[in-house]
Amino acid sequence: MQINETQSQEKHRHAEEVMQSLRRVVKALHEYSTSVEKQFGLTGPQLWALWELNRAGHLSLKALSARMHLDPSTVTGVVDRLQKRRLLVRATDPKDRRRVVLSLTAEGIHLLKEAPHPAQGQLLYALHGMDLEEVEQLNQTLKHLASVMEVGSAEARFFFAEG
Amino acid sequence: MQINETQSQEKHRHAEEVMQSLRRVVKALHEYSTSVEKQFGLTGPQLWALWELNRAGHLSLKALSARMHLDPSTVTGVVDRLQKRRLLVRATDPKDRRRVVLSLTAEGIHLLKEAPHPAQGQLLYALHGMDLEEVEQLNQTLKHLASVMEVGSAEARFFFAEG
DNA sequence: CAAAATTAATTTCGATACAAACTATTTGTA
DNA sequence: TACAAATAGTTTGTATCGAAATTAATTTTG
Incomplete structure (x- = not known):
C-alpha cells in the first residue's frame, strides 16, 4: 500500500x-x-x-x-x-x-x-x-468534484480522522 | 476570427x-x-x-x-x-x-x-x-483561475458588456 | 372523515463577509 | 517639531447563508 x-x-x-x-x-x-x-x-x-x-x-x-x-x-x-x-x-x-x-x-x-x-x-x-481546453477541463473536474462532495456528506464526517 | x-x-x-x-x-x-x-x-x-x-x-x-x-x-x-x-x-x-x-x-x-x-x-x-492526476489538474487549474481573477478585477467590469 | 404526516414558505437567530466610517498610533514630511 | 499621511484594528450597517422553529395548507392514513 x-x-x-x-x-x-x-x-x-x-x-x-x-x-x-x-x-x-x-x-x-x-x-x-x-x-x-x-x-x-x-x-x-x-x-x-x-x-x-x-x-x-x-x-x-x-x-x-x-x-x-x-x-x-x-x-x-x-x-x-x-x-x-x-x-x-x-x-x-x-x-x-x-x-x-x-x-x-x-x-x-x-x-x-x-x-x-x-x-x-x-x-x-x-x-x-485561458485555453478552451483548460476551461473544459476545469468545468469537467469541478462538476465531478461537486457531485462527489454532495454524495459524500455523511461519509466525510468520519473520514477526516484518518486523513 | x-x-x-x-x-x-x-x-x-x-x-x-x-x-x-x-x-x-x-x-x-x-x-x-x-x-x-x-x-x-x-x-x-x-x-x-x-x-x-x-x-x-x-x-x-x-x-x-x-x-x-x-x-x-x-x-x-x-x-x-x-x-x-x-x-x-x-x-x-x-x-x-x-x-x-x-x-x-x-x-x-x-x-x-x-x-x-x-x-x-x-x-x-x-x-x-478522484485520481491523483485529476486532483493535481484541479489544483493547478483552480490556482490559475484564482490568480487571473484577482488580476482582472478592473478589466472585468468592462468585459461583461461584450460577452 | 378526522388525526397525523408532509410540504411550502416564513421567521428567528447566529455566523460569515465586506465596505465605509471611525479611533488610535505610527511614520513621513515640510 | 508640528502636521499630514498612512496603518492597525474596531464599529456600524447591510447582504448572504442555513438550521431550527413556526404557520398554513395539503396529503396520507387509520
Missing part, C-alpha cells in the same frame, strides 16, 4: 491548496459582485434570481431555490429585497395556496436587459484568458 | 456551469462545516483561524486575515468569538501599540489536537475518490 499511502498524503497537500484557491475565487467573485452592485443596484444573488426567473417565466420559491442551490430561507430574503424594488411580484398559487409564484415585473424585465450575465463577468473574463 | 468567436461562446456556456459547480462545492463545504460545528463547537473559519495561529505561533490580526484571504473586519468577529471561548488571547504589541498580537491558549492548543483538518474533510473525502 506504499503507493496509496503516498497518494493520500499528496492529496492532503492538494486539498489545502484547492481550499485556498476556492476562497480566492469566491472572494474575487464577491469583489466583482459589489462593483456590479454599484452600477445596477443589484447584488450577485439578486441578479441571479432575476435571471432564473426570466428564463423560466415564473417559478415557485422552492423551485427557484432548487435552481440556485440555496436554502428557501435564504431565497425568501433575496426575493423580499427584489419585491421591495418592484422587480418581481409574489402571487399565491390558487391550486395550492401554500405555494408562492414569483414573476418578473416589466421593470424587472427591463433591468435585466441592461444587466450583466449573472455568471459573473469576473469569471467570464478569467475564462476568456 | 471564426474560431475565436466560437471559442468565446463556448467559454460563455462553460462559465455558467463552472459557476454552478462552484456554488455546489461551497454549499457542500458549508454542510460539512456545520456538521463539524456540532461535534466541536467550532465553525470552519474559527477552526481555520486557530489552525493558522498554531502554525505560525502568533500573528497580528492583519497577518491572520491576510493568510485567510479575509477582510480584517471579518476576522475581528471570528477572533471575538474564539476569545470569548478562551481559545486565544489578544495582546497589544509594545513595539507598535496599534497592533494586536494573537496567540493560542493552552485550551486552544488542546482543542486543535482533537479537531479535524480545516481544509474540510468533505473536500479531502472527495479528492480521495
